[in-house]
Amino acid sequence: xxxxxxxxxxxxxxxxxxxxxxxxxxxxxxxxxxxxxxxxxxxxxxxxxxxxxxxxxxxxxxxxxxxxxxxxxxxxxxxxxxxxxxxxxxxxxxxxxxxxxxxxxxxxxxxxxxxxxxxxxxxxxxxxxxxxxxxxxxxxxxxxxxxxxxxxxxxxxxxxxxxxxxxxxxxxxxxxxxxxxxxxxxxxxxxxxxxxxxxxxxxxxxxxxxxxxxxxxxxxxxxxxxxxxxxxxxxxxxxxxxxxxxxxxx
Amino acid sequence: xxxxxxxxxxxxxxxxxxxxxxxxxxxxxxxxxxxxxxxxxxxxxxxxxxxxxxxxxxxxxxxxxxxxxxxxxxxxxxxxxxxxxxxxxxxxxxxxxxxxxxxxxxxxxxxxxxxxxxxxxxxxxxxxxxxxxxxxxxxxxxxxxxxxxxxxxxxxxxxxxxxxxxxxxxxxxxxxxxxxxxxxxxxxxxxxxxxxxxxxxxxxxxxxxxxxxxxxxxxxxxxxxxxxxxxxxxxxxxxxxxxxxxxxxx
Numbered sequence: 001x002x003x004x005x006x007x008x009x010x011x012x013x014x015x016x017x018x019x020x021x022x023x024x025x026x027x028x029x030x031x032x033x034x035x036x037x038x039x040x041x042x043x044x045x046x047x048x049x050x051x052x053x054x055x056x057x058x059x060x061x062x063x064x065x066x067x068x069x070x071x072x073x074x075x076x077x078x079x080x081x082x083x084x085x086x087x088x089x090x091x092x093x094x095x096x097x098x099x100x101x102x103x104x105x106x107x108x109x110x111x112x113x114x115x116x117x118x119x120x121x122x123x124x125x126x127x128x129x130x131x132x133x134x135x136x137x138x139x140x141x142x143x144x145x146x147x148x149x150x151x152x153x154x155x156x157x158x159x160x161x162x163x164x165x166x167x168x169x170x171x172x173x174x175x176x177x178x179x180x181x182x183x184x185x186x187x188x189x190x191x192x193x194x195x196x197x198x199x200x201x202x203x204x205x206x207x208x209x210x211x212x213x214x215x216x217x218x219x220x221x222x223x224x225x226x227x228x229x230x231x232x233x234x235x236x237x238x239x240x241x242x243x244x245x246x247x248x249x250x
Numbered sequence: 251x252x253x254x255x256x257x258x259x260x261x262x263x264x265x266x267x268x269x270x271x272x273x274x275x276x277x278x279x280x281x282x283x284x285x286x287x288x289x290x291x292x293x294x295x296x297x298x299x300x301x302x303x304x305x306x307x308x309x310x311x312x313x314x315x316x317x318x319x320x321x322x323x324x325x326x327x328x329x330x331x332x333x334x335x336x337x338x339x340x341x342x343x344x345x346x347x348x349x350x351x352x353x354x355x356x357x358x359x360x361x362x363x364x365x366x367x368x369x370x371x372x373x374x375x376x377x378x379x380x381x382x383x384x385x386x387x388x389x390x391x392x393x394x395x396x397x398x399x400x401x402x403x404x405x406x407x408x409x410x411x412x413x414x415x416x417x418x419x420x421x422x423x424x425x426x427x428x429x430x431x432x433x434x435x436x437x438x439x440x441x442x443x444x445x446x447x448x449x450x451x452x453x454x455x456x457x458x459x460x461x462x463x464x465x466x467x468x469x470x471x472x473x474x475x476x477x478x479x480x481x482x483x484x485x486x487x488x489x490x491x492x493x494x495x496x497x498x499x500x
Contacts, residue, residue, distance in 0.1 A: 003257030003462050003472075094498045101498065109413045158449070162412055162499035163359045165490045166430045166450035168457075170414075180416045199408070200416035201461065207418075208458035211451065211477055212253050222253075227461055240415045248344045248351065249412035249499045 004226040007034060008212045008219035015220075017054040022143025025221055034223065038150040041227055042140070043209035045220035046157040046172055047116060047127055049136050055128040057084055071095075081117060084126050088113035093250065104129060107241040108172060110159045130155065133173025134236045141175040152177035152229055156206035162249065169210035171202035171237055177229045179203075179240050200240055254476040257284060258462045258469035265470075267304040272393025275471055284473065288400040291477055292390070293459035295470035296407040296422060297366060297377055299386050305378040307334055321345075331367060334376050338363035343500065354379060357491040358422060360409045380405065383423025384486045391425040402427035402479055406456035412499065419460035421452035421487055427479045429453075429490050450490055 011028045015021065021044070029036050036042065050056065059080035064072075068086055072079035075098040082100070086092075089102035093109055102113045106129070114129040130136045137153040144151045155173035160166075171179060179202030209222035244250065261278045265271065271294070279286050286292065300306065309330035314322075318336055322329035325348040332350070336342075339352035343359055352363045356379070364379040380386045387403040394401045405423035410416075421429060429452030459472035494500065 003255060004458075005253060005255055006458070007253030096498055099498065163492050163497060164420075164450065164453070165492050166448040168450050168453050198416040199460065200414065200418050203414070203418050204457035204461055207454035208254075208256070208461065210449065211454055211458065224461075242413050242415050247413060248346055248349065 002226070004208075004224055006208055006212050006222060006224050009034070009221040009223060010219055012048070012218075012221060015048040015051045017051065017056075019052040020143070021049060021052045022140040025140065026144065026147055026149070028221070029223065036144060036149045036151055036223065037225065038148075039225070039227075039229075040149070040151040041154060041177060041205055041224040041229070042144070042151050043154045043156050043206055043213075043222045043224065044137075044140065045213060046114070046129055046133065046155050048220040049130045049133070049155055049173075050127045053130055053136065055130055057126050057128065059084075059124045059126060071100075078117070081112075081115060081126055084128070085113045085115050088115055088128055106133070106172070107238070108159075110157075114157055114159075114172075129157065129172065134175060134238070135173075137173045137175035138233075150176075150231060152231075152235075154202055154206055154209075156209060158210070169206045169213075171200075171206040174202050174235050174237050176231055176233065176235060177202070178232045178235045179237055202237065202240070252476070254458075254474055256458055256462050256472060256474050259284075259471040259473060260469055262298070262468075262471065265298040265301045267301065267306075269302040270393070271299065271302045272390040275390070276394065276397055276399070278471070279473065286394060286399045286401055286473065287475065288398075289475070289477075289479075290399070290401040291404060291427060291455055291474040291479070292394070292401050293404045293406050293456055293463075293472045293474065294387075294390065295463060296364070296379055296383065296405050298470040299380045299383070299405055299423075300377045303380055303386065305380055307376050307378065309334075309374045309376060321350075328367070331362075331365065331376055334378070335363045335365050338365055338378055356383070356422070357488070358409075360407075364407055364409075364422075379407065379422065384425060384488070385423075387423045387425035388483075400426075400481060402481075402485075404452055404456055404459075406459060408460070419456045419463075421450075421456040424452050424485050424487050426481055426483065426485060427452070428482045428485045429487055452487065452490070 009029045062080040064079040064083045068083040072082040091103040094101040116127045133155045140153045153175045154171045156169045158167045181201045182198045184197045212222045259279045312330040314329040314333045318333040322332040341353040344351040366377045383405045390403045403425045404421045406419045408417045431451045432448045434447045
């Protein structure tokens with residue numbers, strides 16, 4: 001049967017600071033009987049990358065600013081978390097009641113700057129997004145290449161979106177694979193240019209991987225096999241961050 | 251190998267008004283050696299549904315209003331297309347230069363109300379979104395059930411989104427499968443509630459299907475096999491359309 005296969009990589013241990021995530025994924029995939037292969041797209045949940053990179057903050061160590069404190073008290077939020085969210089942001093996009101949507105230093109727009117207090121290994125710790133998710137992906141891609149496996153890597157996170165309830169997994173980092181597949185200038189059988197000009201396959205791959213990873217299970221890594229891509233070592237999620245002049249929903 | 255398989259359904263003929271799409275998909279999947287099975291999620295590109303349902307408009311038949319005409323002339327758009335987009339809309343969300351983002355009568359927010367002039371089978375015809383995509387999905391699901399196949403059905407379209415360049419396929423209609431998988435009230439191993447409370451799996455499934463359908467190929471239908479879902483005949487995409495009071499980006 002042609003097409004794609006998507007499967008989780010089970011058996012990864014709890015990830016702690018300094019973990020060699022690339023090596024651990026290679027080992028876990030092999031142990032599960034599904035060793036990584038060249039051509040695979042490996043999708044890794046951001047939280048385990050953050051933990052491996054020590055992107056965590058002890059809440060007790062955070063000095064809370066007056067603005068963060070009054071907002072947290074007004075809406076019954078954890079003051080240290082609000083402070084961390086503001087520090088991880090370069091701009092508040094919307095602040096409506098308890099909802100705080102900001103633009104991160106990477107340029108991603110999401111609730112709470114992607115800061116997470118769940119599953120952090122301790123009650124009093126927050127997990128931040130990776131500092132440079134593209135670089136993290138390049139590191140894992142290099143670890144796979146060192147074992148002869150030419151695989152693309154995506155780091156995914158779970159974001160909300162305007163107008164639609166519920167969230168989806170999208171890409172926040174990439175290596176090896178261009179995040180966008182462009183049809184610009186191509187025409188259909190009737191000679192019209194395609195209405196759809198460019199697809200963000202990185203986000204579609206990240207969402208597809210979520211379907212097997214789930215959020216309750218402890219399977220933070222999934223493999224997509226059978227997707228055709230051209231290796232591109234200049235790939236970066238930066239290319240899909242819309243310039244503010246083109247952004248109609250600031 | 252556990253996990254998902256995703257494959258296209260090749261061999262569908264050109265779809266015209268009155269086509270029995272459910273029967274044609276069953277037949278094409280069987281002819282391709284991959285007959286539909288109970289448990290499958292069948293993802294159908296909206297355009298073929300629209301064509302089967304006659305949701306097309308001859309541009310020559312459209313009486314263009316003064317507002318549509320002056321806007322079309324100012325930005326070198328086809329006046330009849332602008333008129334059709336406005337008729338398909340209940341509200342203009344953003345109108346900036348040539349970009350026209352509206353809320354459709356279904357409640358979807360997208361460019362040009364989802365109206366498409368490409369691949370329409372003639373130069374002078376526009377393809378609208380299906381009038382009631384959930385109902386269209388229920389019709390196909392019933393056609394499959396009549397042959398003993400308990401499959402979920404999703405209709406997908408390609409939408410842009412704020413803040414990120416490029417587009418992705420998302421769901422605009424569904425039958426059999428709840429579009430949202432909720433984790434509300436569930437806790438992680440450390441006792442925290444999940445930051446992620448509800449995932450729009452319908453959109454993730456639609457995006458995953460796009461990876462095998464593509465937009466250039468003539469494969470408007472894909473099958474996702476191995477995804478676990480609870481049959482729910484009350485499923486509707488209406489449940490993910492955000493109430494305007496909760497919408498921060500009107």
